[in-house]
Amino acid sequence: MEPPYAQTLSREFNMLTPRFAMKFGPLRPTRQYFRFWDADRIVDFAEANGMQVRGHTLVWHRVLPRWLTEGKFSQAELVAILREHILTVVARYKGRMVAWDVVNEAISDDGSLRDTIWLRGIGSKYIDLAFQWAHEADPGAQLFYNDYGGEGLNRKSDAIYRLVRGLQKRGVPIHGVGLQLAIALESSLRGREVAANMNRLASLGLKVQITEMDVRIRRTVTERDLAEQARIYGDMLGACLSTPNCTAFLVWDFTDRHSRTLESFPGCDPAMIFDASYHPKPAYHALIDVLAGR
Numbered sequence: 001m002e003p004p005y006a007q008t009l010s011r012e013f014n015m016l017t018p019r020f021a022m023k024f025g026p027l028r029p030t031r032q033y034f035r036f037w038d039a040d041r042i043v044d045f046a047e048a049n050g051m052q053v054r055g056h057t058l059v060w061h062r063v064l065p066r067w068l069t070e071g072k073f074s075q076a077e078l079v080a081i082l083r084e085h086i087l088t089v090v091a092r093y094k095g096r097m098v099a100w101d102v103v104n105e106a107i108s109d110d111g112s113l114r115d116t117i118w119l120r121g122i123g124s125k126y127i128d129l130a131f132q133w134a135h136e137a138d139p140g141a142q143l144f145y146n147d148y149g150g151e152g153l154n155r156k157s158d159a160i161y162r163l164v165r166g167l168q169k170r171g172v173p174i175h176g177v178g179l180q181l182a183i184a185l186e187s188s189l190r191g192r193e194v195a196a197n198m199n200r201l202a203s204l205g206l207k208v209q210i211t212e213m214d215v216r217i218r219r220t221v222t223e224r225d226l227a228e229q230a231r232i233y234g235d236m237l238g239a240c241l242s243t244p245n246c247t248a249f250l251v252w253d254f255t256d257r258h259s260r261t262l263e264s265f266p267g268c269d270p271a272m273i274f275d276a277s278y279h280p281k282p283a284y285h286a287l288i289d290v291l292a293g294r
Contacts, residue, residue, distance in 0.1 A: 004278045005255065010049040015098070017054040017211065017250055018042045023063040027089065031067055031081065034088060043096055054211070054250070055097045057104040057146065058086050059130045061116035069117060078121040083133055090137035099248075101146040101178055101211070102134045103127050109149060111159035127163070128172045135173040146178030146211055152193040153200075165204055176207030176245075181236060182252065185217045185228055191239035202245040210240055212252035214259065214271035215283070226282045233273065234286035241290065 009016065020026050021038035028034050046053045059082065073081065090100065106127060108114045118126040127145075134143050145164055150157035160177060167174045179197075183189060198208045213236060215229045240246035253259055255278055256270030270276070273284040 005258070006045070008255065008274065008278050010045075010051070012254070013051065015052040015054065015248055015250060016042070016046050017056045017101075019056075019253065020063070022055055022089070023057060023060065024068070024085065025063040025065045028085060029065055036092060039093075043093060047096070052098040053093075053096065054144075054209075054248070055090070055093060055100040055141075056211075057101040058089065058134060059102060059106075059118060059126070060104040061106075061114060061118070064117065073121060075122055078118070079126075079129070082118065082122070082126065082130065086130060086133040087137045090134050090141065094138040095140060097138065097141050099142040099144055099176070099209070100134055100138075102130050102143045102174075104146045105148065106145070107147055107150070107156060107159050107163065109156060111155045128167065128170060131167065131172045131174055142175040142207065143173055144176045144178045144207075144209065144211075145174060146180065148180040148182055148212070151179040151181050151183075151197060152189050153197055157197050161200060161204075164201070164206060168204060174206070176209060176247070177201050178209050178211035180212040180252075181210050182212055182214050183216070183232070185215060185225060185232070187232070191235035191242075194236060195239040195243050198239070198243040198246055202243065206245065208240075208243065208246045209248040209250070210236060210246070211248070211250050213250065214252050216271040229271070230282035230286035233283040234290045237287055237290045 018039060021042055026035065027039060043053055068081070106114055106116070113119055113124055131143055134141065145160065147160055150160040164174055164177055179194070201208050213233070215232045217225050217229065237249055240249045251273060254272050255274040255276065256272050257276040257278070259270035259272045273281055273287065275281055
């Protein structure tokens with residue numbers, strides 16, 4: 001970890017999420033071998049600096065190893081692979097994770113269950129099983145369903161609501177929903193709509209966390225763009241603070257030096273609250289103002 005990154009991270013934040021180190025592919029390069037080195041270092045760093053850790057992510061349709069995606073496994077074999085994975089990973093960090101993103105992005109934009117290796121190979125019960133196994137391995141961890149595009153009130157957030165309500169009705173242990181909030185500068189989404197969705201989830205007794213926020217800009221950046229970016233960050237943090245069941249607010253990396261924007265959204269400028277030289281941008285100051293009640 002480069003020194004300016006580590007220094008800024010430990011100075012400015014009290015919670016972190018490993019971006020890649022705990023995903024299936026990096027963590028399990030072969031069926032028999034778990035590679036915990038990178039994940040262990042991140043957790044050790046967090047604890048040494050008084051930071052909480054959110055585990056991310058146990059079940060996703062991306063960043064999977066070739067041995068899994070190209071293997072010819074029966075349903076029973078896939079169930080065994082996923083069970084072993086979740087029990088092994090969660091048990092290793094038992095008592096050290098404040099929360100886990102157990103299942104990530106299992107719903108398509110149209111509100112249907114996403115076509116994934118897990119849905120095809122196991123069926124929709126894979127979601128129930130994943131939460132049950134995670135709870136078995138660490139009963140003290142908060143278990144979250146995490147997704148993008150369902151932050152406001154829309155077809156996808158309706159589908160997320162139905163999914164988590166169904167889990168509850170079946171007695172599946174779930175404690176919250178993660179709202180990623182990776183949005184574009186020109187998005188019409190407003191904090192009051194996000195707060196309304198949070199309140200709807202609160203009616204189920206669920207916590208909400210903003211888990212992966214960034215605000216991308218689709219053109220050469222101007223001072224006006226940076227001011228609007230700052231307004232959006234502040235608006236979303238305000239929505240979280242106004243809703244008692246919103247318990248965390250995380251940006252998806254914090255410096256433009258390591259922003260996912262160019263990778264995930266070609267043609268967009270980096271979207272974080274520090275620039276590539278670790279200088280705070282207007283968005284950083286907007287968040288500080290909201291936290292200070294200004």
